[in-house]
Amino acid sequence: MDxxxxxxxxxxxxxxxxxxxxxxxxxxxxxRIDDLLQEQSKDDQVNAILRTARAHxxxxxxxxxxxxxxxxxxxVDQLADRLQFISGHNVPVLVTR
Numbered sequence: 001m002d003x004x005x006x007x008x009x010x011x012x013x014x015x016x017x018x019x020x021x022x023x024x025x026x027x028x029x030x031x032r033i034d035d036l037l038q039e040q041s042k043d044d045q046v047n048a049i050l051r052t053a054r055a056h057x058x059x060x061x062x063x064x065x066x067x068x069x070x071x072x073x074x075x076v077d078q079l080a081d082r083l084q085f086i087s088g089h090n091v092p093v094l095v096t097r
Contacts, residue, residue: 006050007046007047010046010083014083014086016031019031045082046079046082046083046086049075049078049079049082050079052075053072053075053079056071056072056075059072059075
């Protein structure tokens with residue numbers, strides 16, 4: 001998947017999370033993402049982590065020859081830490097070993 005698509009999806013999800021937290025209990029108006037699309041920015045650290053992961057197709061659990069590697073787990077942990085920093089939330093990470 002293209003990095004720009006992943007960056008947009010990540011930004012959108014973080015924006016929606018923040019918008020839901022600010023939303024009132026009885027709010028009925030739909031959330032708008034117009035501002036998100038205009039202000040979308042990329043996170044260089046997230047992109048670097050994703051590039052590392054893409055450089056290792058053997059890390060994919062869809063790969064028939066998949067074997068757990070500590071370097072893969074390190075990459076997953078780095079991504080979770082960065083997303084937690086960006087969002088200000090604890091990011092649950094499910095990893096298949």
